[in-house]
Amino acid sequence: MDLLRFITAGSVDDGKSTLIGRLLYDSKSILADQLEAIERASKSRDDGEIDLALLTDGLRSEREQGITIDVAYRYFQTPNRKFIIVDAPGHIQYTRNMVTGASNCQLAIVLVDARHGVVEQTRRHSLIASLLGIPHIVVAINKMDLVDYSQDVFSDICIHYAELAQKLNVHQVSYIPMSALNGDNVVDKSTAMTWYEGPTLLEHLETVTINDAVDGETEDHHPARFPVQYVIRPQTAELHDYRGYAGKITSGTFRKGDSITVLPSGETSTIDAIEIAEKQLDEAATPMSVVLHLATDVDISRGDLIVRSDSQPISSQNVEAMLCWMDTKEFKAGNKYVLQVGTARTRCSVREIAYQLNVNTYEETEGVESLKLNDLAKVVLRTAQPVSFDPYAQNRATGGAILIDETSNVTVGALMLTGESL
Amino acid sequence: MKLDYLDQLESEAIHIMREVAGQFERPALLFSGGKDSITLVHLALKAFRPGKLPFPLVHIDTGHNFQEALDFRDNLAEQIGEKLIVRYVEDTIREKKLKEPTGRNATRNGLQTFTLLDTIEEFEFDACIGGARRDEEKARAKERVFSVRDEFGSWDPKRQRPELWNLYNGRIHKGENVRVFPISNWTELDVWNYIRREKIALPSIYFAHERELLIRDGKLMATAGGVIKPEADDQLVTRRVRFRTVGDISCTAASESQADTLDAVIDEIQATRISERGETRMDDQLSEAAMEDRKKGGYF
Numbered sequence: 001m002d003l004l005r006f007i008t009a010g011s012v013d014d015g016k017s018t019l020i021g022r023l024l025y026d027s028k029s030i031l032a033d034q035l036e037a038i039e040r041a042s043k044s045r046d047d048g049e050i051d052l053a054l055l056t057d058g059l060r061s062e063r064e065q066g067i068t069i070d071v072a073y074r075y076f077q078t079p080n081r082k083f084i085i086v087d088a089p090g091h092i093q094y095t096r097n098m099v100t101g102a103s104n105c106q107l108a109i110v111l112v113d114a115r116h117g118v119v120e121q122t123r124r125h126s127l128i129a130s131l132l133g134i135p136h137i138v139v140a141i142n143k144m145d146l147v148d149y150s151q152d153v154f155s156d157i158c159i160h161y162a163e164l165a166q167k168l169n170v171h172q173v174s175y176i177p178m179s180a181l182n183g184d185n186v187v188d189k190s191t192a193m194t195w196y197e198g199p200t201l202l203e204h205l206e207t208v209t210i211n212d213a214v215d216g217e218t219e220d221h222h223p224a225r226f227p228v229q230y231v232i233r234p235q236t237a238e239l240h241d242y243r244g245y246a247g248k249i250t251s252g253t254f255r256k257g258d259s260i261t262v263l264p265s266g267e268t269s270t271i272d273a274i275e276i277a278e279k280q281l282d283e284a285a286t287p288m289s290v291v292l293h294l295a296t297d298v299d300i301s302r303g304d305l306i307v308r309s310d311s312q313p314i315s316s317q318n319v320e321a322m323l324c325w326m327d328t329k330e331f332k333a334g335n336k337y338v339l340q341v342g343t344a345r346t347r348c349s350v351r352e353i354a355y356q357l358n359v360n361t362y363e364e365t366e367g368v369e370s371l372k373l374n375d376l377a378k379v380v381l382r383t384a385q386p387v388s389f390d391p392y393a394q395n396r397a398t399g400g401a402i403l404i405d406e407t408s409n410v411t412v413g414a415l416m417l418t419g420e421s422l
Numbered sequence: 423m424k425l426d427y428l429d430q431l432e433s434e435a436i437h438i439m440r441e442v443a444g445q446f447e448r449p450a451l452l453f454s455g456g457k458d459s460i461t462l463v464h465l466a467l468k469a470f471r472p473g474k475l476p477f478p479l480v481h482i483d484t485g486h487n488f489q490e491a492l493d494f495r496d497n498l499a500e501q502i503g504e505k506l507i508v509r510y511v512e513d514t515i516r517e518k519k520l521k522e523p524t525g526r527n528a529t530r531n532g533l534q535t536f537t538l539l540d541t542i543e544e545f546e547f548d549a550c551i552g553g554a555r556r557d558e559e560k561a562r563a564k565e566r567v568f569s570v571r572d573e574f575g576s577w578d579p580k581r582q583r584p585e586l587w588n589l590y591n592g593r594i595h596k597g598e599n600v601r602v603f604p605i606s607n608w609t610e611l612d613v614w615n616y617i618r619r620e621k622i623a624l625p626s627i628y629f630a631h632e633r634e635l636l637i638r639d640g641k642l643m644a645t646a647g648g649v650i651k652p653e654a655d656d657q658l659v660t661r662r663v664r665f666r667t668v669g670d671i672s673c674t675a676a677s678e679s680q681a682d683t684l685d686a687v688i689d690e691i692q693a694t695r696i697s698e699r700g701e702t703r704m705d706d707q708l709s710e711a712a713m714e715d716r717k718k719g720g721y722f
Contacts, residue, residue, distance in 0.1 A: 001427050032695040033696050033697055034697055073556045082427045084607060099584070103586040103587045229437070230476075232472070233473065234473045239472055248437040276468070278472060287425065287433050343441075396587070397588075400587040400589065409593035
């Protein structure tokens with residue numbers, strides 16, 4: 001059985017929580033006591049109808065305000081696949097939470113209200129999905145019941161969205177007309193939209209091919225990458241010389257006998273053994289957590305990156321990246337932060353904001369002095385030590401990085417590293 | 423090459439544990455002898471053997487625990503040769519003159535928080551690994567894998583750090599600590615399937631056995647150790663039951679069951695229409711935000 005992580009994005013009133021509730025309810029993933037609890041809560045509110053949105057709003061203040069504040073995770077499964085739903089808030093001030101939720105996903109559901117079509121929020125959510133390299137997008141055209149289940153309305157929105165997708169370089173897009181409130185095309189086929197011949201949302205989720213190297217599947221063209229997390233040295237009499245490098249293969253495949261290079265030092269060696277829980281393997285691939293043993297004694301510690309010598313990443317102190325700024329303090333040139341890539345941390349300073357990206361119009365504005373919470377921009381950083389990475393577009397696992405504020409220790413930025421700056 | 427979902431979950435959990443070992447000075451693994459924390463110990467051994475675990479096992483004992491779980495806890499710690507630290511709620515109550523809840527359905531579960539925070543202070547733990555899962559409860563579904571707590575152990579859901587890709591930021595100030603949940607993404611069924619696959623031993627109370635119980639508010643409560651005092655309208659019965667969770671006796675209900683093997687337990691969980699905590703935990707049902715409020719107070 002495999003695993004699909006997907007995110008749901010939509011604005012406050014697009015019916016996102018209702019969609020998730022419907023998906024769980026119709027796939028019989030809600031247990032009786034949970035249903036009773038929301039029935040009770042629904043009754044104490046207004047019209048006595050079961051409010052499926054109550055399933056997903058887990059915090060007191062969310063229920064009070066009727067909006068989703070933070071990312072939540074839901075789980076369900078069908079006979080062939082397990083699903084992790086990343087339920088991200090759609091509200092504008094929570095863009096950073098959508099970025100958080102999207103970073104690990106292989107699919108994004110972008111909700112569109114059939115009455116309003118493609119709106120600013122749609123453009124923003126699609127941009128984030130595209131920047132974060134989510135391979136599949138499902139455009140869920142919801143509230144079809146409010147436009148008389150009109151095929152023309154559906155077709156117009158599809159055409160409109162396709163133009164957007166082309167601009168964003170997003171290729172795998174599916175369109176599903178639905179009514180989450182009534183359950184049309186979520187799990188069960190709609191009887192009101194016989195003109196639609198495609199799969200229901202659940203059918204699509206169950207059958208879509210997962211081909212992302214972040215989770216689950218390895219593609220041979222992804223280079224082998226192993227950030228060292230921890231060095232295992234028992235130092236007992238019988239294991240006197242045991243020295244294993246513990247970590248997770250974040251990309252590609254390693255085999256016994258491979259020539260490897262350790263970054264940033266550049267020292268080389270050969271893989272002597274690969275272990276999982278003291279069991280020997282001939283090869284191991286993404287996303288396995290393993291222990292590597294090398295043929296020679298090399299100075300390696302946490303933060304180093306082991307790669308196969310025939311496919312080296314970029315190693316540089318001058319890096320360019322797309323940044324999603326996540327803090328209320330301003331980001332500007334000259335500021336210093338801690339940069340974390342894989343298990344490596346180094347200090348960095350901001351050399352330049354190359355341009356700011358307008359999340360609604362996709363226009364690039366140069367000459368911007370500072371960034372505010374939720375701004376997206378292309379930035380240039382100078383690091384204290386060289387950092388090793390792959391461009392994010394080629395490799396999500398080794399191209400993603402975070403910025404940490406040195407005084408508050410908070411994660412303040414998400415970086416998609418794009419290349420070396422000259 | 424495609425990994426099965428259990429392998430993916432295992433790999434993710436091991437990665438998280440190694441991040442704890444790599445990022446913190448004095449971590450601990452909270453271990454109660456229940457199935458989730460037993461699974462954590464198993465994962466920790468996979469993450470760090472043949473080395474020693476880079477953290478002790480810590481149990482906050484309410485004094486109202488099932489003897490079977492305590493024996494299992496002690497035996498496992500001894501068998502793997504790792505350090506076990508136990509601190510008792512009883513001692514905190516005495517030393518701090520805490521007021522114990524009284525009356526019907528009184529539970530010491532809430533007082534655990536005081537002992538936990540004292541223990542964190544005593545050993546200066548900067549990270550505590552726990553077996554919480556997001557599928558357990560709606561407030562848990564909101565929590566990050568690395569959950570930063572202030573010096574009072576308090577969780578602020580509105581000030582959680584963004585958690586991107588598989589990058590975990592464990593930087594904290596002195597006095598703060600991080601609660602780390604390596605099996606956040608596992609469901610109850612995943613844990614059981616993993617236990618079966620890995621042949622992990624469990625305390626006997628997880629399997630069907632005959633036991634004396636009392637029926638209170640429709641729930642089957644254990645009379646073990648006299649923690650719950652029978653009242654006039656409680657009915658004493660002997661039933662064949664098993665426990666779906668193993669928590670404090672005062673707030674953990676049993677379920678009637680014939681499932682005395684792992685396969686039978688898994689079949690039963692697959693067929694059930696009642697959630698784990700809904701069936702067994704009295705403490706979550708006190709109000710709509712019971713778990714959230716306890717976590718804000720420093721609870722796990």
